[in-house]
Amino acid sequence: xxxxxxxxxxxxxxxxxxxxxxxxxxxxxxxxxxxxxxxxxxxxxxxxxxxxxxxxxxxxxxxxxxxxxxxxxxxxxxxxxxxxxxxxxxxxxxxxxxxxxxxxxxxxxxxxxxxxxxxxxxxxxxxxxxxxxxxxxxxxxxxxxxxxxxxxxxxxxxxxxxxxxxxxxxxxxxxxxxxxxxxxxxxxxxxxxxxxxxxxxxxxxxxxxxxxxxxxxxxxxxxxxxxxxxxxxxxxxxxxxxxxxxxxxxxxxxxxxxxxxxxxxxxxxxxxxxxxxxxxxxxxxxxxxxxxxxxxxxxxxxxxxxxxxxxxxxxxxxxxxxxxxxxxxxxxxxxxxxxxxxxxxxxxxxxxxxxxxxxxxxxxxxxx
Numbered sequence: 001x002x003x004x005x006x007x008x009x010x011x012x013x014x015x016x017x018x019x020x021x022x023x024x025x026x027x028x029x030x031x032x033x034x035x036x037x038x039x040x041x042x043x044x045x046x047x048x049x050x051x052x053x054x055x056x057x058x059x060x061x062x063x064x065x066x067x068x069x070x071x072x073x074x075x076x077x078x079x080x081x082x083x084x085x086x087x088x089x090x091x092x093x094x095x096x097x098x099x100x101x102x103x104x105x106x107x108x109x110x111x112x113x114x115x116x117x118x119x120x121x122x123x124x125x126x127x128x129x130x131x132x133x134x135x136x137x138x139x140x141x142x143x144x145x146x147x148x149x150x151x152x153x154x155x156x157x158x159x160x161x162x163x164x165x166x167x168x169x170x171x172x173x174x175x176x177x178x179x180x181x182x183x184x185x186x187x188x189x190x191x192x193x194x195x196x197x198x199x200x201x202x203x204x205x206x207x208x209x210x211x212x213x214x215x216x217x218x219x220x221x222x223x224x225x226x227x228x229x230x231x232x233x234x235x236x237x238x239x240x241x242x243x244x245x246x247x248x249x250x251x252x253x254x255x256x257x258x259x260x261x262x263x264x265x266x267x268x269x270x271x272x273x274x275x276x277x278x279x280x281x282x283x284x285x286x287x288x289x290x291x292x293x294x295x296x297x298x299x300x301x302x303x304x305x306x307x308x309x310x311x312x313x314x315x316x317x318x319x320x321x322x323x324x325x326x327x328x329x330x331x332x333x334x335x336x337x338x339x340x341x342x343x344x345x346x347x348x349x350x351x352x353x354x355x356x357x358x359x360x361x362x363x364x365x366x367x368x
């Protein structure tokens with residue numbers, strides 16, 4: 001199977017857009033990248049570094065041969081960007097965003113009649129730094145990359161995006177929009193708000209002597225590192241996901257009230273149980289991460305090299321409500337019997353998929 005040159009557009013060459021470009025260029029020489037950004041210096045630098053092939057300050061005809069376009073801009077400008085882009089793109093071109101909230105984004109593209117051409121995306125990776133200068137090729141390695149397609153999205157479209165996302169080293173995973181926004185409010189947005197509140201509490205308590213600033217180190221610096229993130233970005237995220245963030249903060253406030261009650265009543269046993277419970281759950285995260293990397297939920301499938309074969313397999317699995325995390329071409333047939341390598345969320349889904357495809361007449365091998 002010979003690889004053909006793939007043209008990908010990126011709107012917004014900041015931390016996320018720049019890292020996508022660097023990753024694809026580092027891992028696939030057949031990728032041609034067209035980037036759009038208002039920062040001329042960043043475009044020039046990316047061109048000089050051979051990270052992108054074409055740079056423009058506004059979307060133009062350079063995007064006319066793209067099969068995928070990743071929109072890495074704030075939610076507030078996505079509708080304007082898409083309105084300019086769509087007339088320039090071929091009908092088969094798919095659009096993917098990289099915003100950390102999904103409900104508002106999905107509503108925007110639905111209202112524009114793009115439910116068959118747009119897939120919501122959110123790479124669960126980042127930094128307190130921003131801009132192209134902070135981007136790096138390995139930003140997404142072993143990080144979840146959430147995708148939230150519409151019900152109308154075809155399996156073929158999902159497979160195309162899954163393959164491109166996995167090319168960054170990320171682990172693509174399909175998720176419901178409401179589930180995504182609630183989860184990110186709790187594990188991403190709330191921590192940013194809390195970190196900033198901690199900084200503000202100390203700042204407001206500082207005296208002219210500057211003692212707090214001098215002593216602020218160790219744990220305080222670690223826990224408040226993300227408070228150095230872009231104010232514009234996080235004010236936009238807070239408003240875009242205001243409902244789930246409010247719910248998360250109300251739950252957090254309940255926890256603060258409970259802690260204050262134990263403190264005021266001298267409840268040493270309650271305090272010890274509180275710290276033990278949080279410690280146990282936090283320590284378990286490292287185990288979960290290790291299991292994630294070590295578990296191999298993959299199959300290889302022996303198939304003919306003919307048009308539509310990947311789509312046929314994706315449709316067969318989608319019909320049984322089996323979620324594909326990643327699908328790609330296996331180039332080392334000496335080690336495995338299949339030409340396709342398919343990854344699933346867990347071993348149960350892998351085994352179910354194996355039985356479904358075997359029943360459909362495919363030669364399947366589970367990777368151990």
